[in-house]
Amino acid sequence: MLPDRLVFIDLETTGANPAIDRITEIGLIEVVDGETTRWSTLVNPQRAIPAFIQHLTGIRDEMVANAPTFAEVADELRARLHGKLFIAHNARFDYGFVKNEFKRLGQRFQSDVLCTVRLSRKLHPEHHKHNLDSLIARHGLHADDRHRALADAELIWQFWQQARVNHPDEVFLNALQLQLKRPTLPPHLDAAVLDDLPEAPGVYLIYGEGDICLYAGKSINLRQRVFAHFAAEVGSREYKEMNLSQQVRRLDWHETVGEVGALLLESRLVKQLKPLHNRRLREHPEICAWRLEEVEAGDFRPRLAFAEDVDMGADDDLYGPFNSKREATNTLRKIAEAYKLCPILLGLEKPNKTPRPCSRCRAVPKRELRPLGGQRSVGAVNLAFQVGQCKGACVDKEPRDLHSARLMSALAKMKVKPWPWPGPVGLIERDDFRDVEDVHVLSGWRYLGTAHSPAEIHELLEQGKHIPFDLDTYKLLKTHLGKGKLKVRVL
DSSP: OOOOEEEEEEEEESSSOTTTOOEEEEEEEEEETTEEEEEEEEOOOSSOOOHHHHHHHOOOHHHHTTSOOHHHHHHHHHHHHTTSEEEETTHHHHHHHHHHHHHHTTOOOOOOEEEHHHHHHHHOTTOSOOSHHHHHHHHTOOOSSTTSHHHHHHHHHHHHHHHHHHSOHHHHHHHHHHHHOOOOOOTTSOHHHHHTOOSSOEEEEEEOGGGOEEEEEEESSHHHHHHHHHTOOTTSHHHHHHOOTTTOOEEEEEEOSSHHHHHHHHHHHHHHHOOTTOOSSOOOTTOEEEEEEEEETTEEEEEEEETTTSOTTTOSSEEEEESSHHHHHHHHHHHHHHHTOOTTTTTSSOOOSSSOOOHHHHTOOGGGOOOBTTBOOOSHHHHHHHHTSOOSGGGTSSOHHHHHHHHHHHHGGGBOOOOSSSSOEEEEEEETTTTEEEEEEEETTEEEEEESSHHHHHHHHHHGGGOOOOHHHHHHHHHHHHHTOSEEEEO
16 A cells, blocks of 8 residues: 655755754655645754855855754654655655754654655666756656755655656555565564664674674665665575574664775774674784795795784785685695695705605606606606606706796785885775765774874874784775775875
8 A cells, every 4th residue: 555644855954964964944745645735944053054055055044044943843843754754855865864953852753764766766777867857857847946945845746746647556566665665673673773774884783692793794885784684584594604683682883984994894893893603804813924035045935924023014025915824835835736846945845854856756656657858767856857746946956046936936926015105094985975084094004993083093093003914904905905096195
């Protein structure tokens, strides 16, 4: 059944961030059993309206100077919204502002919400643009005073009416239900918590009995991801492995400006909280890399260097890095096989007391024996040359400098990239729509934290001197810095 108690609402504000900006105008159209009522009011935001907002909306500081504050219109607004489906274009924006204004008054506001942007996308997937100007042009909508609250609410109401007439009941109702359907919630989780989830990037944390952290995850849309998390079908792999529904007692989240901030924060929180169901991103106490040491002129041998002993961001002669000594050794063993390098010279086997070939030379089956250069094969060394398992550096059949050159070539792709700046930098991640910015403070591939002011940057630089090198952070930063999409500021 189609909802019959609706309110089409639009707001004008001082900016895009509901946490810090304020409402300057409210316009709404109530539709109850087919009867419509229009209401609008200017709102004194109790702060200056930015010049570009004044130019866009036409609402100037002097117009709102004597207007009521939100506190003075809150009761009437709540009464008009009560029991009705909250419909807006880019609805989380308007809903977020209304919720935050009530929150400042110590009041909780909650409503079912429907977004006409998402409705338009569902009903008209053949079109790419679904902003209000696109809908005006596409559907012939009309209202005076564009970018004023009541006029824009009128446009949303017109779009709804057209969509209702032009689509069969089943199609229209299905498009609505996709938005209004709520997930089956864990039995011990307060449903009101999910209503506060933002459609923004960040990290969410699921806690169980005794406030034990069960799982940490990241998303570019927290609300969508958490809803999908709890809507996972019974019998799915994720459900079988984690079965969180019966365990969850509390949900928490941290918003970030963008994806990189969410990735960095997730990695840090997993290591700090050690959630029971996070197998990735755990701490790796044995982070290490191979370093080439020249034992004799031209003869270079790999030696393990651990992150606690070397500066992984400054050393220019490291290859890796690896989570553990075992991983480093296994990788070197595979390289030896692929490039026909000597395991004795690589330190993978103990050297013999007398000049004897390595195990890769001695392990040749007898049926593979072939004479070499017309001479009878007389030893395991020659046999190894014949089948190409080792080039004989272990018994001086291959010059050590040539073996070292081949080793360097094999390791080249694994070289740890030195930190590209002389000192710490700030990686700037910005969301112009929400008018928010994060400065991720980095030094030598280490993530020191995220700041929002010069004082916070200074504090992180002071506190972050002893933060250890982290392999996950290194890989993450190397990938995203390599894309060159984010601004870097030398600190």
